[in-house]
Amino acid sequence: MLLKSCPAPLALLFAIACLASMSFIHAQEPGKPPAQPQAVEEAEKLYGRARQREREGNYDEAARIYKDIITQFPKHSRAGCALTNIAFRLKSQERYDEAIETFQRVLQEYPDARYGNGKLAASFAAYEIATCFHKKGDVDEAMAAFDEAVKKYPDATTEGGTPLSELFLKAVEGEGGKRPRGGGIGPLVKGAGGPAQELYNSAQRAARQQPEEGLRLYEELLAKYPKDPLAPLALIKMAYITARGKGFPEAVPILQRVIQEYPEARYSWGERIAGEAAYRIGVFYYKNRDMLNAKRAFDFAVEKYKDAKTSSGMLFSTSFDSYIRVTNVAVAKGEEWLRKEMRIPTPGDPAERLYREAYFRTGDESLGFYDELIAKFPQHERMGEALIRSTRMLVTRKRNAEAIQRLQQIVEKYPNAQWPNGTTIAPEAAYMIGGIYFMQKDMPNAKKAFDYALQHYPDARSDEGDLLAQRHSAEIQQVNLAVGK
Numbered sequence: 001m002l003l004k005s006c007p008a009p010l011a012l013l014f015a016i017a018c019l020a021s022m023s024f025i026h027a028q029e030p031g032k033p034p035a036q037p038q039a040v041e042e043a044e045k046l047y048g049r050a051r052q053r054e055r056e057g058n059y060d061e062a063a064r065i066y067k068d069i070i071t072q073f074p075k076h077s078r079a080g081c082a083l084t085n086i087a088f089r090l091k092s093q094e095r096y097d098e099a100i101e102t103f104q105r106v107l108q109e110y111p112d113a114r115y116g117n118g119k120l121a122a123s124f125a126a127y128e129i130a131t132c133f134h135k136k137g138d139v140d141e142a143m144a145a146f147d148e149a150v151k152k153y154p155d156a157t158t159e160g161g162t163p164l165s166e167l168f169l170k171a172v173e174g175e176g177g178k179r180p181r182g183g184g185i186g187p188l189v190k191g192a193g194g195p196a197q198e199l200y201n202s203a204q205r206a207a208r209q210q211p212e213e214g215l216r217l218y219e220e221l222l223a224k225y226p227k228d229p230l231a232p233l234a235l236i237k238m239a240y241i242t243a244r245g246k247g248f249p250e251a252v253p254i255l256q257r258v259i260q261e262y263p264e265a266r267y268s269w270g271e272r273i274a275g276e277a278a279y280r281i282g283v284f285y286y287k288n289r290d291m292l293n294a295k296r297a298f299d300f301a302v303e304k305y306k307d308a309k310t311s312s313g314m315l316f317s318t319s320f321d322s323y324i325r326v327t328n329v330a331v332a333k334g335e336e337w338l339r340k341e342m343r344i345p346t347p348g349d350p351a352e353r354l355y356r357e358a359y360f361r362t363g364d365e366s367l368g369f370y371d372e373l374i375a376k377f378p379q380h381e382r383m384g385e386a387l388i389r390s391t392r393m394l395v396t397r398k399r400n401a402e403a404i405q406r407l408q409q410i411v412e413k414y415p416n417a418q419w420p421n422g423t424t425i426a427p428e429a430a431y432m433i434g435g436i437y438f439m440q441k442d443m444p445n446a447k448k449a450f451d452y453a454l455q456h457y458p459d460a461r462s463d464e465g466d467l468l469a470q471r472h473s474a475e476i477q478q479v480n481l482a483v484g485k
Helices: 007-021 038-056 059-074 077-092 095-107 120-137 137-151 162-175 192-209 211-224 231-245 248-261 275-286 289-306 321-333 335-342 351-359 363-376 384-394 400-413 426-439 443-458 474-483
Strands: none
Touching: 007 137, 038 059, 038 077, 059 077, 059 211, 059 426, 077 095, 077 120, 095 120, 137 162, 192 211, 192 231, 192 384, 192 443, 211 231, 211 426, 231 248, 231 275, 275 321, 275 335, 289 321, 321 443, 321 474, 351 363, 351 384, 400 426, 426 443, 443 474
16 A cells, blocks of 8 residues: 555645545646646546556556656646656655655646645645655755745645644654754754854755855864764765765765764664665665675675664665665676666766766756757767657756757657667657647647657557557547548
């Protein structure tokens, strides 16, 4: 069940969100033309089918349908609800990193989507990001996310009127957390305070808006107070900032310092901080597609810190189980498979670096890296992926002309580009061109695009295995009715 791994208050929040989503209606956004009735009806039909699959316990099928809604009707309010439900599912599976990224997409791409009762889906997403960070044991990030949620959605409530902030704090307390005066989750380490605490707080605030300034302040803390209980936490924060700014390999030595210089430093709940650092090293190698070093790091972490737990009591080995399992499979398959399937980058490959930066970031920042990759390395093997991923982001930003241009590039210049599973990308691009013209109500060009796709790729499937012609059947039918066969 979706709710099994949620604490009681958050299970209630999830249930309310899902119930509300059943009455989710298409909300007209200012300046946006009304959706065609048939398109709205098709989106509603797909959404109802996904909800039914969830009730039947077929969550994989439900997720597939939700993704179809997002692809076919990216401007429909149901897409925001579908993305939120996908994020809740990831959270229930304890895949917290993926859940956080998906909830962040809700905030960025569907900030105005509302449930039928008028409540913003984004308000739920904002508080759930804080919850996911706390479940991971990253209390500092949880508090930062909670502060952002309260600032942006101070009056957000469930349908029954319970403040979302209260549900979050009650859940934290129920997991052994502590709520100090003025809100919050409680001290991360015992003995913290004084000027070191003030400097740490300043660094944390600065890092949210100016990462380099935050990094400078954390370094200042280490220089002035190397024996303070907050010093190892400053190193972990520096590693996060470095990973986002310079890349994962550059962040690994910073985490190694935690293990080497502060092996016995502990969180307030008794766990060694070095345990988290050890597992994070494995994650950083994994995200850099350095699977051999990821396995070495995870093996070390599991052997030395096998009982290490997050603040919520979850074993770190359980929290990062999906990373560990994929790493073990990848390494067992051998170097050749790693190069082909996991696409391990050539050392120093600047194009691969840009792709990784784009893939692991979100919003305009991600799009910027894709744009740079496309401009500088048009012959790179990932060009098809970069073009189609960036196209989806352009569509959500209403930059449809640019999106169509990139999709045409895939069809014309990169007809053999493939997803990692071997599925050719060009057919999906061809059908997407028709879909974009359809959204613009440009029925003649939509028909030309769909006719081309049906002629050249009648039996093509997406990377998820569904027939593209069937995925776009409702749009194709409406285009044919509008233009005539």
